[in-house]
Amino acid sequence: MIDRYGRNIDYLRISVTDLCNLRCIYCMPEGGVAKMRHEDILTVEEIEEITRAAAALGIEKIRLTGGEPLVRKGIVEIVRRTAAVPGIREVALTTNGSLLAGYAQDLKAAGLSRVNISIDTMDAEKYREVTRGGELADVLSGIRAATDAGLRPIKLNAVLIGGINEDFIRPLVEMTRDADFRVRFIEIMPIGECADWNRERFVSISRVLEDVPGLAYAGTDGVSKLYRLEGAKGSVGLISPISSHFCPACNKVRVTSDGKLKPCLHSPEEIPLRGLHGAALEDAMRRGILDKPLKHKLDSERKSDSRRGMSAIGG
Ligand code: SAM
Ligand code: SF4
Numbered sequence: 594m595i596d597r598y599g600r601n602i603d604y605l606r607i608s609v610t611d612l613c614n615l616r617c618i619y620c621m622p623e624g625g626v627a628k629m630r631h632e633d634i635l636t637v638e639e640i641e642e643i644t645r646a647a648a649a650l651g652i653e654k655i656r657l658t659g660g661e662p663l664v665r666k667g668i669v670e671i672v673r674r675t676a677a678v679p680g681i682r683e684v685a686l687t688t689n690g691s692l693l694a695g696y697a698q699d700l701k702a703a704g705l706s707r708v709n710i711s712i713d714t715m716d717a718e719k720y721r722e723v724t725r726g727g728e729l730a731d732v733l734s735g736i737r738a739a740t741d742a743g744l745r746p747i748k749l750n751a752v753l754i755g756g757i758n759e760d761f762i763r764p765l766v767e768m769t770r771d772a773d774f775r776v777r778f779i780e781i782m783p784i785g786e787c788a789d790w791n792r793e794r795f796v797s798i799s800r801v802l803e804d805v806p807g808l809a810y811a812g813t814d815g816v817s818k819l820y821r822l823e824g825a826k827g828s829v830g831l832i833s834p835i836s837s838h839f840c841p842a843c844n845k846v847r848v849t850s851d852g853k854l855k856p857c858l859h860s861p862e863e864i865p866l867r868g869l870h871g872a873a874l875e876d877a878m879r880r881g882i883l884d885k886p887l888k889h890k891l892d893s894e895r896k897s898d899s900r901r902g903m904s905a906i907g908g
Contacts, residue, residue, distance in 0.1 A: 594650045594651040594652075594879065594882050594883075596882055596883055596884075596885045597883055597884065597885070598841075598885075598887050600841070600842070600843060600844060600885070601651075601844060602651070602652070602844055602845065602846055602882045602885065603651055603652055603653045603654060603844055604652065604653070604654045604655075604656070604844045604845040604846075605644070605647045605652045605654070605655050605656070605845065605846055605847070605848065606655075606656045606657075606658055606845060606846075606847045606848070607635075607640060607643070607644070607655060607656070607657055607658070607675075607847075607848045608658055608659055608660060608847070608848065608849050608850040608905070608906060609635070609640065609657055609658070609659055609660070609662050609665040609668065609671055609850060610634065610659045610660040610661070610662065610664060610665040610850050611626055611629060611659065611660045611849075611850045611851075611904055611905045612625070612626070612628065612659070612660045612661065612664055612665075613625070613659060613660045613661040613664065613689070613904055614661055614664050614689075614691060614692065615661065615689050615691065615724040615725065615726070615727045616724065616725035616726065617689075617713075617723060617724050617725070618722075618723055618724075618725065618754075618757075618786070618787075619752065619754060619781055619786055619787040619790075620785065620786055620787075620902065620903050620904050621725075621786060621902075621904050622786060623725060626904060626905065629850070629851060633851045634850050634851060635848075635850060635851070635852050635867070637667050637670055637671055637674060639852065639867065640671055640674070640675065641671075641674040641675060641678065642870065642874065643848055643852075643866060643874070643878075644674075644675045644678045644681060645678050646874045646875045646878050647878060648678050648679065648680035648681050649680070649875055650875060650878055650879055650882065652680075652681070653680065653681060653682045653683070654681070654682060654683045654684075654685070655675050655681055655683070655684045655685070656684075656685045656686065656687060656709075657671060657672065657675070657684065657685070657686045657687075658686070658687040659687075659850070659904065660850065660904050660905075661688065661689055661691075661692070662686055662687070662688055663688055663691075663692040663693065663696055664692070668696070668700075669696070669699045669700060669703045670703075672684055672686070672700055672703040672704055672705045673703040673704055675704075676703065676704025676705065677704065683706045683707075684704060684705055684706055685705070685706055685707050685708065685709065686700065686705055686707075686708050686709070687708070687709045687711070687750075688708060688709070688710055688711070688735070689710070689711050689724070689727070689732065690708075690710040690711065690712065690731070690732040690735035690736060690739075691727055691728065691731040691732055691735060692731075692735070693708065693710070693732075693734075693735030693736075693738055693739055694731070694734040694735050694737070694738040695738075696738075697735070697738035697739045697741070697742035697744060698738070698741075698742050700742070700744070701742040701743055701744055705744060706744070707744050707745060707746060707747065707748075708739050708744050708747060708748075709747075709748040709749075709750050710732065710735060710736055710739070710747060710748070710749050710750070711749075711750045711751070711752075712729075712732050712736075712749050712750070712751060712765070713751045713752055713754070713758050713761075714729075714751070714758045714761040714764075714765070715729070715761055715764035715765055715768070716729070716760075716761055716764070717729040717730070719757075719758060719760075719761065720732075722757075723754070723757065723758060736749070736774075740772075745773070746773055746774075746775055747773075747774055747775070748774075748775040748776075748777055748830075749765070749768065749774050749775065749776045749777065750777050750779060751765055751776065751777070751778050751779065752778075752779050752780075752781045753778055753779070753780060753781060753796045753798065753800060753801075754781055754794055754796070755793050755794040755795060755796040756793060756794060757794070759796060759800060759804070762778070762800070762801050762804045762805060763804060763805055765778075766801075766805050766808070766822065766829055768827065769821075769822060769825045769826065769827030769828060769829055770822060770824075770825045770826070770827070771825075771826060772826055772827060773826045773827045774827040775814075775827060775828050775829075775830060776827065776828075776829050776830070777817055777829070777830035777831070777832055778798055778801050778829070778830070778831055778832065779798075779832045779834070780795065780796070780797065780798050780832065780833050780834055780835045781794065781795055781796075782834055782835060782859075782903075783795065783896040784858075784859065784896065784899055784902060784903055785899075785901065785902020785903050785904065785905075786902055788896040788902075789896070795835065797833070797835075798831045798832065798833040801820075801829070801831055802820070802831075805822075805829075807822055807823065808820035808821065808822060808829055809821055809822075809823065811828060814828075814830060815842075816832055816839045816842060817830030817831060817832045818830065818831045840857075840886075840887065840888035840889060841887075841888070843857075843885075846878075846881060846882055846885065847906055848866065849863070849901065849905060849906055850905070851867070852865065852866045852867035853865055853866065854866055854877065854878060854881040855899075855906060856881045856882065856884060856885035856886065857885060857886045857889055858889065858899060858906060859889035859898055859899050860886050860889060860898055860899065861898050861899060862881075862884075862886075864877055864878075864880065864881045865877075866878070
């Protein structure tokens, strides 16, 4: 569907849970988030119904996210039902990868097209520090399982955190040499847990090119600028929501795990969808898409206007 500013909105991200098995320092409080009541979380049926309404409005691509989508009971069924909705051409998933080894085959069989796996460093000790206890080996098993299951191409997402993981840019880039991984570096955004962090933590994406001068420009892929090491099978994407925000090209809206449509990640507007069915549900979603703000006001000096952090919205 075309919004008020002429953008074609064809992509919906659905958060299937706000819970997570990790506690990344920039995303989750150390003690985790207060658990929502079970009855406040979208059911599998509601997720399917929202997907049907979205497809009727021209959404073609669904991304399931969280929190950590693989801690959601019934995630394979959610994939099966959303992938079967007529008009939906692709269902993808964003995961921290730590539980993926046990799910990759079933997800693929249920109709999942591909996965984005978040991995902010290739150093096991640093990984434990950033995720507050996660095991890098589990994520690497998850990446292998996803490759074996044919969930390709695999995108590996790393947020750049000044003073924390910049040393690990090069090892992540090296992942692209022998396999078709799409490693993507993303500027960290001042939202939720890290909204009030010291500005030095917010490193510009240009840091990647300074550290790895051998990267040659290779075009664009959606919101990322692509680069490649000479002879490498994979690519490196740079995504800069802060230093050059890409709102004019934004094609997505989001639904939170408690059923609110969020037309813009960094704006406070939320449209309740629960309890709506059929034409009423479609109307509410149509209004949200039509009124999607032209751009957010976030920059390196100003934090997000969102009322929720990333784990509650679904990054
Ligand atoms: N748990 C899953 C994961 O980690 O991939 C899915 C949800 S997580 C909120 C989705 C993505 O948002 C992750 O890649 C994470 O690094 C990113 N993210 C979280 N907080 C962020 C922030 N403040 N700025 C930029 N990206 C952020
Ligand atoms: Fe969990 Fe993903 Fe947030 Fe890390 S980034 S705490 S894995 S939701």
